[in-house]
Each structure stands twice: as structure tokens, then as C-alpha cells.
Amino acid sequence: MRVAFVVMETSHHQDMDGRRRLERIAAQLAGRGHDVTVYCAQWWDGYEQTRERDGVTYRGVTVSPALTSFTVRLPVLLALDRPDVVHAAMSPPSAVVAAGVGGTLARAPLVAEWFGDTDLPATRTRRWAVRRPATIVTPSELVRTRIREAGADERDTRVIPEGVDTSLIRETEPGESADVVYARHLDADANVEELLLALAELRDRQWAATIIGDGPERAGYERQAADLRIDDRVTFAGELPRAERVARYRGAHTFVQTARREQFATELLWALACGCVGIVEYQADSSAHGLIETYERSFRVTDPEELAEAIVSAGEYERADVDESLDEYDHEAILERYLECYRDLQSEFGLL
Template identity: 55%
Template sequence: MRIAFVSFETAHHRDTETNQRFRTVCEILAENGHDVHCYCAGFWAGEDATFERNGITYHAVSSGLEARSSFLLRLPFVLAAARPDVIHASAEPASQVVAAKWGARLARAPLVLEWYGDGGVTETRWTRAAARRPDRIVTPSSLVTTWVRELGADGDLVEPVPNPIDCDRIQAVEPAEQVDVIYARRLDEGANLESLLLALAELRGRDWQATVVGDGPERDTYERLASDLRIEDRVTFAGDLDLEERIAAYRGAHVFAQTADHCVFPTEMLWALAAGCVGLVEYHVDSSAHELVEGWDRGFRTTSETELVEAILAARDLEHREYDDRFADYDRSVVAERYRDLYRTVRDEYGVL
């Protein structure tokens, strides 16, 4: 299937969660044999109109990010000339969705919209218009689905598809040393690591070790807090680790704690749960992390520091695992199949033979 992805800005321009998600979708579909083209602002050196990487052909619709107006004006005609089977656009910026819809009409192809929502979903004239334009909207979670429906999107046309993981890769990595609790996230103002540190401090009379993976502007603050709570000898701040190192750490850990204030999809938590960790989630209204553990006997959802402490204690009674096949449905190959089935459905509904 020939798929035209539309994203004015890509992960090659700016490494955000939204752009990472869009690149991942492109890559998993290319891995599964689809003809994948991404129409974007140019980011490569030289005057070539196209650039290929990881099975994806990038097309420069404009010369760079400073030429957004040119991108929006040219996009419908470029898409019409491409004659794709499906057009799949990012919701950011929302103005490109309207241009992509015109391109879809000219190309006589259905439009799928990828709405990740990492920066939140703000109601504007453009986002309201974007919510009503596509033939299908894909979100990472029920949380973002709710946000998009509040903009006026037809709920029957919104489908949550999770971020993928690689289950074979998890099983191929040797576990690191065992620890009781692990936390992984960029340590910024939304990390809310203090919730976990305060809960662990309540258990200082018991035997435990914790690891914090990640770096960021608040790392020094959290290290000082651990010292003030007199648990600095129990908590290892490991800094940034590559994926192989993180998988090894998750396979060695017993509990993965997710306490961040904002999370549209808990990708690191998913890697950890598939690597055998017990899941411990502190509920927040702008986080979807609790969705991964609802109805699961190795998952805990908490709403207070007391419940967090009780959950850590209860998790100690569960067996240690190094892999959990419950999360095989999140594998890259399975997620790619979900997109393929979605494309076939919208093409059938659109009347494309």
C-alpha cells in the first residue's frame, strides 16, 4: 500500500514525543512492506527534493520550517500528484490538516489523522476544524480520545492505537542487577518524582533499593530531596541510558513506578511491564498511565501517598518476572497490522477499489 504521511515538522527537525510517534508509525509500516512517503519541510543538506532513511522517502514540500505558508499552499497539489492509497497526517500543526484534506479530495484518497496530544489539546479555530476533517483519527490512549471528542470529533471515527514495543528485543537482553523499584522519565517539572521518594522514605525501616533512570533540569533538586529524606544511599540516579540498558534495568527490577503528572502514553512503563515489572501508577487527570494496569492483577493504581506506600508493600508479594507475554499485543508487528487494517477499512468506506 502506498501511504503519504504529512508532517510539516519531523523528528529530524525537533525531537518531541509527537514527532517520535509519527516517525515510529512510518518506520513500522515501512518494515512491513508498505511504500511509505513523508511530505514535510526539508531538513537535509543539498538541493535534492527527496531523502531516504529507514525505508521512508522524505519529500521536501517547502525548503524549511520558516516556509510554512509555502508548505500549506503546495501540499494539496503535491498529494494529488502522488496518488497515494491513504493520506496519514499529523495533527500538529492543525493548519496542515485542512491542506491535507484538500489534497485527499484531489487525490481521491481517505485521510487518517494522527493526534498524539503530547503538548495537550488546545481548542482553537484550527483544532476544531482539524477534528472534523479526517475519515479516521488515531490517538495513543483513551485520555487523548476524550480530548479530541471534546473538540467535536465523531467518537465513532476515533481509534486508540498504542505506541509499539519490540518483544523479541526485550527477551534478547540480559537482565541487570535486581532492584526493588525503578522509575524512568526525563526529570523536569512534570516528573513528580517527589511522590515516589516520599513514599520510599516512609519505608526506610525496610530493606529496599531503587533506581531512577533519566536526566533533566530537576535532577539536582530530586537528589537533594533524597538526601534530605535520608534515603540517598538507597536510591541510585543512573542518568540517561540507551534502550538496551533500560531494558536490562527493567528486567532486573521488580516494580516500575509511574508518578508523572502528564503522560499521553506511558511508553517506558510499557517496556518495563513487558520486561516483567509490576506496574505502580499514581493517578493524575492528565495521564493515561492507569489505562495500562486497569483490571490487571500485577498492576496498582494509587491516588495518595498512603496508597502508594501500601502498593509498594503489596507488590513485594508478587513473583519476580523478566518477561510478561500479556503485552505481546503491543509488539511492533501487531501495531503495524492494526494500522494496515485501519487503512483497509477507511479505503472500503471511502469507496476506493
Template identity: 50%
Template sequence: MRVAVVSMDTVWTRDRPATRRTRRVARGLAARGHDVHHLCAQWWGGDIDQFEEEGVEYHAVTEGTAAGSFRSKLPFALRNVDPDVVHAVSVPPGHATTATTAAKVLRVPVVVDWWERDPQRGSDRQYRKAASRADRVLAPSETVRTAVREHGASDVNARVIPESIDFDLVRSAGVDDRFDAVWARELDGDANVGEFLLALAELRDRDWTAAVVGDGPARADAERMAADLRIDDRVAFLGDLTEAEFVPVLKGSHVFAQTATYEPFATHLLWALACGCVGIVEYQAGSSAHELVEGLERGRLVTSPQELADEIVACGSLPEWETNRGFAGFDREEVLSEWVDCYEETIDGYGWF
């Protein structure tokens, strides 16, 4: 199968969860023998227009990340690639719409991967066009799928394909048992790590150790808050960790706390649940994290730091696990098969409706 990935941004020009998802899917498809062409802004040096990395052929539609220029040149780039299916991202939305228009001329379907709606990079009208004109719209969670449907995608065309983890790593990794509770995410304006720290402060008189994994502009404030709460001697700020470093920490911990106010898909929580942690999620309207723990024996939903503290104590009675096989279905290869199936179904059904 010949796949054209349309995303001006890459991890080398804009390192975000959405671009990491795009790279992971593209590399996975290439590893399975599919012919993958990523149409993007040039991120490599030199005068060459094409560059291969990890089996993916990158095509420089533009030299820089100018959205208007990229959109004007995209139809010609798509024609040159001549794909069987087009995989476009939702941001900027005008690129997905342009890809859909060009694909109709080429008589090939378009699948839009909708991670989020960034209002600073497109109007509501543009997002509605991107959602309603694509042949399929894929979302990482039901929360995002609901938003996609509100922007015009039909129930039939909108589908969930979640994020994935390396379950072989979960099985084989060692155990770092320094911490009882872990919180992990980029420390930005949506992190809301203060809720975790307040919950720990409620348990100041108990015996525990905790880790905060991640880095970002909110880290200094979080470290200062831990000191003000007089728990900084028991909370370790570990910074960014690789997956190989992160998994042992999770396997040795009993509780993982999720408090972020915005999360299209709670990937760190997924890793934690697969590593046997009890997942305690503070419900937030802008986060999909609750989807992973609803109805789960080793999952809890709370609405405040006090409830979070109470659940940390209550979950102490649950047995300690190092692996939860119930999450093997989120393995990289399992989820990649969902992408391939979706492409094939979209190709087979193209032109029927």
C-alpha cells in the same frame, strides 16, 4: 499501498514522543514493502528536495519549520506524491485540515494521528476542524480518544492504536538485578518524580535500592530532593538509556512506579509491565497510565506518596517475573498490523458516507 505522511516536524527537528511514533510507523510500513513518502520540513543538508532514509522517502515541503509556509505548499506536495491514503499528525492542526482539503480533491482519505493538543501551536477551532473533518482519527489511549471526541470526532471515526514495544527484546534480554524499584520518563515539568522519591523516603528504614531513568531540566531538582530526603545513597539516577539498556534493568526490578501528571501513553510503564514488573500508578487526570493497570493482577492504582509506599511493600509478596506474556499483543509487528488494517479499512470505506 502508497502512504503520504504529513508532519512538518520530524525527530531531527523536534524530538518528541509524537514524532518518534510517526517515524516508527513510517519505517515499519516501509519495511513491509509499502511506498511511504514523508512530507516534512527539510532536516538534511544540501540542495536536494528528496532524501531516502530507512526506506522512507522524505520530501522537503519547506526548508524551515515555518507552519504557514508549510501549509501553503502542502497541497502541491500531496498532488505530486499521489497517495492512496494520507497519514497526518494533529500538531499543528492547520496542517491536518489542509491535508484533508487537498485529499478531497485527490479523492483519497485522511487518517489523523492525534497524540496531543498543543494550545501553543493551534487554536481550539483549528483542532476541532482537524478532528471533525478527517476520515479517521487515531489516538494512543482511551484518555486521548475521549479528548478527540470532545473536539468533534465521532465515535465511529475515533479509534485507539496504542504505542508498541519490541517483545522479542523483552524475551531475549539479560537481567540487571541491582534495583528493587524503577521510575522512568523524561524529567521535565510533568515528570512528578518527587512523588516517587517521597514514597521511597517513607520506606527509609527498609532495605531497598531504586533507579530513576531519564534526563531533562528537572533532573537536578530531583537529585537535590533525594539528597534532602537522605535517600540519595540508594537512588541511582541513570540518565537516558537505550531500549537494550533499559529492558535488563526492568527485568531485574520488582516494581515500576508511574507518577507523571501528563502522559498520552505511558510507554515506559508498558515496557515495565511486559518485563514482569508490578506497575504502581499514581492516578493523574492528565495521564492515561491507569488504563494499562486497571483490572491487572500485577497492577495497582494509588493517589498519594503514602499509598505508593504502602503498595511497594504490599507487592513484595507477589512472585518476581522477568516477562509477562500478557503484553505480547503490544509487540511492534502486532501494532503495526493495526495501522495497516486501519488504512485499508479507511480506503475501502472512502466515499460511502
């Protein structure tokens, strides 16, 4: 299958979860033998129009993220390439409209994807963009609701969650033991203070906690731990590579999710797949609670007092270092859901 991705600004321009997700899917498709091209603004030095990476051809539509030039040139390039499917990032909306024109010329269905980590200003172009694709993919029901609120038809949306590498989990030895682990970029939405307050309520019990991640609020959280007199039992591990995070999760008993904003609770999913009990504090702008709705080894809470009680109750579950029931989230299984989406649309368009 020939798949054309349209991502004007890639993670090489600015690292964002949604962009990394599309680039990962593109690389996985190429690894399966599909012909994959990413149409983007050039992010490499030199005058070459294309660059190969992970089996994917990146084609520079423009030498920089110049929106007007990008949208003018894109339809012609797609028409000449004649892909079987066009898969476009939802931002900027005008690029989605241009991708739709190119898809029409190439007789290829248009899939749009919105991870929820980019703004979609309320403009006429956005209204066109959310109605142009044959389907819009989101990582969670939370983001799906928001794209519907922006004007998309519910029938033209579908949820495909993030995934994990189950092979990496099984190949990685459990690391340092911890009773509680937390992981996220430590910004204003991390909300680690709720976890620290809950742990302070349990200072008379025996426990050890690890907080993974770095960011502008780390120093403030470290001061709070010291003020609460629990800093001797809370380890701030900093930013860790994926393999090290997996080792920490496999060695931990409970993962706590308190962040105020999560389009998809990726670290929570990794931790659950590594056998952790999951505790999620409900937040209106976080999709994390949806991930554990039907998951047995989990608790949902609303404040630090309930969180402290849940940490104690989590001890009733035996320790585990893998959960095979979450193999449905393996990267290969998630890739199959994208391929199913493509085939469904090709069938609807009479192209199969």
C-alpha cells in the same frame, strides 16, 4: 500500499514523542514493502528535494517550516503522488486541512493523528481540522477524550497504543537487580518527590531503588533524597538507551509511575512487558492508570502513603523478567492495527 505521511516538522526539527511515533510507523511500513513518503519541511542540507531514510522517502515541500507555503504546495503534490492513504499529524491544523484537500484530489482517505504533545489552539482552523479526517488516531483514551472535546466526533476516532519490541526484551539479559525502578524525563511533571516520600516511609525496610532519566529537576530530586536520608539506596542512573533500560526493567521487581502528565505511559508498558509489577499513582492528566485497569500485577494509588503500602504489597508477587500476555503490544501487532485502520477506510471509500 502507497502511504503519504504529512508531518510539516519532523523529529529532526524538534524531538517529540508524537513525531517519533509517526516516523517509526512510516519506517515499519516501508520495512513491510509498502511505498512510504513523508511530506515535510526540509530538514537536511543541500538542494535535493528528497532524502531516503530507513526505506522512507522524505520529500521537502518547503525548505523551512513555512506554514503558508507548505499548505499551498501540499495538495498539488499529494494529487500528483496519488497515495492510497494520507496520514497527517494533527499539528498544525491548517496542514491537516491541506492534507484533506490533497487526499480528496487523490481520492485517498485522510487519517489524522494526535499524540497529545502539541497544542491545538481553539481556532476556526482547528474546528475544520478535527472534522476533516475520516478518522483521528490517538495513543490513549485520555487523548481521545481531549480530541473529542476539541470537536471531533467519537465515531471518527480510534485508539492505537504505543508498542514495545518483544524480541529485544527476550534477547536482553536481566541487568542489575532493584526492588523499585522509575523512568521518565525529569522535568516539573515527573513528580519523583511522591516516590521519594513513599520510599522514606519504608526506610526501616531493606530495599534499593533506581531512577532512570535526566532533566532540569534531577538535581532537586537528588537533594530531596539526601534530605530524606535515603540517598544511599536510591541510584540516579541518568539517561539510558533502550537496551539498557530493558535490562534494568528485567532485573527489577516493581515499576512506579507517578508523573503528572503522560499521553501514553510508554516506560510503564515496557516495564510491565519486562515482568515488573506496576504501581500507578492516579493523575488527572496521565493515561497511565488506564494501562493497568485490567492488569493483575498492578496497584493504583492516590498518595505517598498508599504508594508505600503498595510497594510492600508488591512483594507478594513473584519476580518475573517477561510477561507474554503483553505481546499484543508488540510493534508488529501495533502496525497491524494501523494497516487495519487504512483498509477499513479504503473499504468505506469504495477503494478496495
